[in-house]
Amino acid sequence: MEFRLIDRIHARTAQVREDVRLGIGDDAALLAVPAGQELAVAIDTLVEGVHFPHGTAPADIGWKALAVNLSDLAAMGATPAWALLALTLPELPAAAQAARVDGLADGFAQLAQAYGVALVGGDTTRGPFTLSVAVHGFVPPGQALRRDGARAGDLVFVTGTLGDAAAGLQRLAPSTDPDEEKRRGFLRARLNRPQPRVAAGLSLRGRASACIDVSDGLLADLGHLCTASAVGAEIEVERLPLSSALLGSCDEAAAHDYALAGGDDYELCFTVPPALAGEVQADLARLGCGATRIGRIVEAPGVRVCGTEGEWLTPARRGWDHFADDAAR
Amino acid sequence: MEFRLIDRIHARTAQVREDVRLGIGDDAALLAVPAGQELAVAIDTLVEGVHFPHGTAPADIGWKALAVNLSDLAAMGATPAWALLALTLPELPAAAQAARVDGLADGFAQLAQAYGVALVGGDTTRGPFTLSVAVHGFVPPGQALRRDGARAGDLVFVTGTLGDAAAGLQRLAPSTDPDEEKRRGFLRARLNRPQPRVAAGLSLRGRASACIDVSDGLLADLGHLCTASAVGAEIEVERLPLSSALLGSCDEAAAHDYALAGGDDYELCFTVPPALAGEVQADLARLGCGATRIGRIVEAPGVRVCGTEGEWLTPARRGWDHFADDAAR
Numbered sequence: 083m084e085f086r087l088i089d090r091i092h093a094r095t096a097q098v099r100e101d102v103r104l105g106i107g108d109d110a111a112l113l114a115v116p117a118g119q120e121l122a123v124a125i126d127t128l129v130e131g132v133h134f135p136h137g138t139a140p141a142d143i144g145w146k147a148l149a150v151n152l153s154d155l156a157a158m159g160a161t162p163a164w165a166l167l168a169l170t171l172p173e174l175p176a177a178a179q180a181a182r183v184d185g186l187a188d189g190f191a192q193l194a195q196a197y198g199v200a201l202v203g204g205d206t207t208r209g210p211f212t213l214s215v216a217v218h219g220f221v222p223p224g225q226a227l228r229r230d231g232a233r234a235g236d237l238v239f240v241t242g243t244l245g246d247a248a249a250g251l252q253r254l255a256p257s258t259d260p261d262e263e264k265r266r267g268f269l270r271a272r273l274n275r276p277q278p279r280v281a282a283g284l285s286l287r288g289r290a291s292a293c294i295d296v297s298d299g300l301l302a303d304l305g306h307l308c309t310a311s312a313v314g315a316e317i318e319v320e321r322l323p324l325s326s327a328l329l330g331s332c333d334e335a336a337a338h339d340y341a342l343a344g345g346d347d348y349e350l351c352f353t354v355p356p357a358l359a360g361e362v363q364a365d366l367a368r369l370g371c372g373a374t375r376i377g378r379i380v381e382a383p384g385v386r387v388c389g390t391e392g393e394w395l396t397p398a399r400r401g402w403d404h405f406a407d408d409a410a411r
Numbered sequence: 412m413e414f415r416l417i418d419r420i421h422a423r424t425a426q427v428r429e430d431v432r433l434g435i436g437d438d439a440a441l442l443a444v445p446a447g448q449e450l451a452v453a454i455d456t457l458v459e460g461v462h463f464p465h466g467t468a469p470a471d472i473g474w475k476a477l478a479v480n481l482s483d484l485a486a487m488g489a490t491p492a493w494a495l496l497a498l499t500l501p502e503l504p505a506a507a508q509a510a511r512v513d514g515l516a517d518g519f520a521q522l523a524q525a526y527g528v529a530l531v532g533g534d535t536t537r538g539p540f541t542l543s544v545a546v547h548g549f550v551p552p553g554q555a556l557r558r559d560g561a562r563a564g565d566l567v568f569v570t571g572t573l574g575d576a577a578a579g580l581q582r583l584a585p586s587t588d589p590d591e592e593k594r595r596g597f598l599r600a601r602l603n604r605p606q607p608r609v610a611a612g613l614s615l616r617g618r619a620s621a622c623i624d625v626s627d628g629l630l631a632d633l634g635h636l637c638t639a640s641a642v643g644a645e646i647e648v649e650r651l652p653l654s655s656a657l658l659g660s661c662d663e664a665a666a667h668d669y670a671l672a673g674g675d676d677y678e679l680c681f682t683v684p685p686a687l688a689g690e691v692q693a694d695l696a697r698l699g700c701g702a703t704r705i706g707r708i709v710e711a712p713g714v715r716v717c718g719t720e721g722e723w724l725t726p727a728r729r730g731w732d733h734f735a736d737d738a739a740r
Contacts, residue, residue: 103449107639108558109486109624110453112550115444120432123531124439125495125545129538157438166454168497168543202452205543209458214497214534214543216454221441229437295438310436 094187111202119220122160130211140185142274151217152278157295159227159287160219168214227293229310236353236379243325246272248344265327276348293352317377423516440531448549451489459540469514471603480546481607486624488556488616489548497543556622558639565682565708572654575601577673594656605677622681646706
């Protein structure tokens with residue numbers, strides 16, 4: 083079955099790249115990294131019931147499995163190139179299984195084609211529904227965006243808006259109010275079809291002092307960046323970029339909670355020296371994702387959140403922890 | 412939890428390689444492929460209850476998760492370099508979880524160190540017990556061992572012995588007979604601690620016309636090689652290399668069945684033109700794994716098995732299919 087499943091996926095994700103010397107069908111793929119480039123590699127797993135709710139459309143799952151990995155490459159400023167897919171599926175009647183596999187492959191392929199990513203290898207096994215994707219990209223030596231370069235005085239930015247995906251997860255049921263349903267549709271799309279900020283990551287190369295993608299929640303991920311850089315950060319809650327869909331579907335306090343601690347945003351959180359802030363922001367605006375300044379890097383460790391009255395807040399949650407938190411999903 | 416688990420694994424698998432420019436701890440690892448080498452990449456998943464029985468020692472699972480992937484690199488004639496590990500674990504009390512993670516890491520690290528493989532990235536999530544490992548190795552352009560180069564007249568070889576792992580899976584319980592228990596220990600070790608034939612794969616570069624590793628069973632995997640090469644093969648059952656432990660623990664017919672259709676051997680099955688057979692065999696003997704000629708490549712498609720009286724056999728099973736075969740494990 084391994085071979086037929088992978089063939090089925092491969093047929094729907096065919097992406098011709100000259101640097102793929104031997105693709106799917108042998109014991110390993112053979113690939114040529116361009117001369118003078120470093121290879122950026124990452125792996126991420128999605129588990130049914132943990133990273134996506136039961137009943138999620140297969141095409142959304144296929145998209146997201148690749149998107150969360152491309153987001154890791156984006157956060158490094160790498161150009162995506164190749165992917166491997168390890169797919170574990172429970173038994174289903176043949177027709178239902180084929181429909182599921184085709185759906186997964188279609189969603190995966192849609193995003194892969196958008197970024198010219200070739201699926202070069204895979205493995206399919208029977209078992210609980212999980213997908214592990216490994217991605218490979220290129221970056222010129224010394225130009226990768228790392229977590230450890232933030233310095234006190236740098237400004238903290240995020241792309242796009244925050245909190246939408248976490249709010250979408252709480253609003254999976256359709257609403258009878260057409261306006262509310264429109265908002266929910268937007269929030270669910272942010273949950274199910276995250277847009278990896280690849281172009282933003284490339285634009286930040288050589289300019290951002292540090293970068294991370296927001297997968298576990300802003301406070302958690304900015305905390306990782308600060309720890310790696312041996313600095314701290316102060317965030318102003320009223321600067322958090324919030325979508326109108328989010329603001330329309332809950333009160334402001336809940337929106338702030340989603341934005342600070344909600345996972346699955348897959349926006350980039352990055353730091354830049356103040357002198358570069360204007361040009362970086364203008365470039366990201368031209369790319370369509372925009373970037374909002376939300377705070378600054380300080381010497382004292384930890385991430386602190388400043389409220390609308392200038393007071394320090396104590397957020398109820400710091401972030402998502404898929405592994406420890408039984409109730410989160 | 413993701414970070415602590417991966418740190419724990421990383422601490423036990425630290426392997427210094429100059430080509431790892433940035434290892435675990437950022438959104439992606441940064442790696443330098445040596446100039447003039449192609450990159451060989453593969454991914455394989457192990458699922459509890461499918462690829463290893465419940466109750467398997469964590470160190471054996473960690474070893475095997477890397478071994479089955481290094482076997483893919485061996486089958487390409489690639490030199491192993493880097494690995495990514497995506498680990499999904501069900502909840503356990505903290506002490507038991509730590510013991511399991513440490514066991515997994517120890518087994519993984521033992522094999523990684525033997526081959527100088529650096530763990531450069533990972534992901535840990537909560538969910539059903541599965542491990543996906545992606546491996547990366549190097550091979551000079553044009554020298555990889557592929558599946559599609561076998562030609563009629565080539566001789567078919569396998570390294571080591573066949574059928575031990577499948578027999579070991581059927582003999583997990585200890586025996587009260589010390590001789591039988593010694594045999595079972597050998598067979599179980601072949602199941603739990605497969606030795607990837609990396610040195611054999613390197614030795615075969617530029618000489619074997621085709622190569623595959625025996626993971627699903629000889630008939631199935633040789634069948635894949637033949638399909639890729641648009642040829643067929645004839646195997647002589649009495650030439651199958653069988654260990655004394657296997658022969659001592661079952662009758663000859665069962666031993667042949669294990670050797671022909673048993674999975675998890677992780678030996679290399681390869682083809683060579685007759686003129687090179689002697690020197691290839693001598694070189695593999697010097698490497699300690701040995702290689703046995705078991706048949707030859709023919710023009711007619713399919714894999715046929717010739718019995719001890721010269722008759723054509725119809726094997727009961729063709730191989731393991733983890734995905735389709737509910738009862739196999």
